[in-house]
Amino acid sequence: MNDLKVFENVCRAMADPAFYPHRISNLERRETHISVVFLTGDVVYKLKKPVDFGFLDYSQLKTRQRMCELEVKLNQRLSQGVYLGVVPLSREGDKFKFGDSGEVVEYAVKMKQLPDEASLSSLVAGTTVGPDEMSRLGRRLAEFYAAAERGEQIDSYGGCQVIEFNTEENFRQLAPFVESVLEKERFDFIMESSRGFFKDSGSVFKRRVVEGRICDGHGDLRAEHIYFLDRIQIIDCIEFNERFRYGDCAVDLAFVHMDLERLGRPELSLAILNGYTESSCDYGIYTLLDFYSCYRAVVKIKISCLSATELEEGPRKLEMQSRAVQYLDVAFRYSVQFARPTLYVLCGLPGTGKSTYAKKLHHAFDIDLFRSDEVRKELPEYSSRRGPVPFGTGMYRPEIRGRVYSRLLSIVQDELKKGCSVIVDATFSMRKWREEAVRLAEDLDANIIFLECECSRETILERLGHRREGKDGQSDARPEHLGGFVDEFDIINELPPERHTRINTEGEIEANLRTILSGIYSQKRAQVEQVIARL
Template structure:
């Protein structure tokens, strides 16, 4: 019997899979075990790398979610049995977390979420970004160009499937024009300390409203390039998702609060550029699902990708 099958039966746990992890969910705690995979941008191929990334995940996520991440625990194979939190013959590691109630997640409480709720999130993020480590090297123009060029290369095969040629060409052209026109802004952002070690994945499903306050969890630990960058790029992922779910009232309140408290003079200039980038990335990710043989409902992801690319186009048209 394999590790996941054994532990899920032993714990009576529900198992949820992602492309990179197995998540074992019990009534009170969750164990997240990384798969031995290497996707290039993510490398969990050895036990040592999985241990290192588990440790990094706990340290980074405690910044915005201090009470949920309990630590990294070893898993040993002893006399043919897999033993959690045993270090006698370690064969794997897991991140141990308190279970977050499903109804506390922003994605599940969106209909009853208020403007004050998202202002709380904005206040938390302004403080977080102010204290986060400066990572100037990730703010260079060529880094952002690499990210957007990568997106365009990887999505060209989906032209005519999830994005129309006209939209693809327009977004690409406007992004290149933005770089040419505002090249100096990227250097200015670095000088002013606006490039920080952020979260990288501030989405509706990663925000929980708990008794002890707002918790933003599941940050990107596996690749610094996806986590570190401009603070507006970090915060606006949530704006984009709120827009996607037709809660523009919430995204506006969130953006206004962040802008007011951060006193960021480049906010209006950069907001739609970064929102377009975030929507395009999600369109790309949903498009990738069409090539995954394990994904059954291809039409669902085709529709989601089309909607994300359409949103990216809308933001691009609003760019200065």
């Protein structure tokens, strides 16, 4: 009798409440493409199917035993008192039972049964979880990643070569389903955008390795695997392939991020990221969030398609195929988000902190930063020996300032044409300059976000005073110029919310930065959704 037939007979036996040596309150069977789970009310038994999908090989009994043992060990990292051990299942004659007194034919992971209603996937449907709980989850995950195993071998899984291999493997395995299940145009866009990301952003992966962000993670961090009980319990990490568990913290977090956005609660995901970045200071996670979310959605497409192939024609098969199409739409949106460049404009009066946050974003995103002060100093009329001049004269004459903005937007145009996101640090006090920037972004099919920095007049004067003393900044603006800038500043009221946000820079810098990063992520998402709606 082959392993699959034996496995089916074991499952048939376990479907009988009399099979169990303990009380059964409600016996239920659940199934995925790689496992069968029996829930009994208090205890869960999870068996691994004798299958070989290439990326996963459970075809041998010894392998299934070893993987059960590894599953228990690995999952005890993020849970407590849930994974109870591995139990053998044996056969005597034509009967099956727990224990090893007969011929051992299968192994099962024994777990404490957690209530479905405590899972994050259930909780998001109501109002019982909010930003505070999600921030706590983010901090817990930051602690886990900080303590996770690291090393040269594990680092290799965060490199471009391995991630590209995984990505291409997904595309190869999905090729038979294109057109029959998956829309070819969207699938091709996802595939080509992913390949372009590797070509254009290879340095991002290297930087993550250098920063120590690669570790032995979870690998399957979905909302249905996270439970809020007396403590946060996270289960069902990947044990069958190190290639899918080793990697960037971002690839783990992208899974729950994608899941929560799909469930209609993007604000909860951003709260997780806020808690995570608060503990880890890993602001660079936003450089890979959309790419890895797309990657995770493609994995879900693959799982849905593979599951459908195991089913007979009928409602369940159609459900799996429909789920694959839904995840294709999710992956498509993320691919547009990471493929579409963004122009970040740090604007506002002098002394409001534009340069501070422009530099923070420059470091977090690892993209070019261009400042009007530097462009001004490159003009032939500029001379540092003259010192500050009255507002409206010298380098602050209207025609000179116009040339500065023309040159600045010309530089931006060159970068956006190459598909590169860019940061601009300039006052943008006049509406016409802002409108030119918006027009430029729209013409080049780019997102644009204005981050308007604000603070009290007293704080501005104090900061500009430091410049007079040579303590801060490259700007030539001084306290005596403030009145002129205030008088000429056209209040920003022409921009929609997805293109404009105000920042009170008198708050704590790191807290402000976290708010900025989550805010602009939401704004980019909103702009991309508008683009997709027009397709």
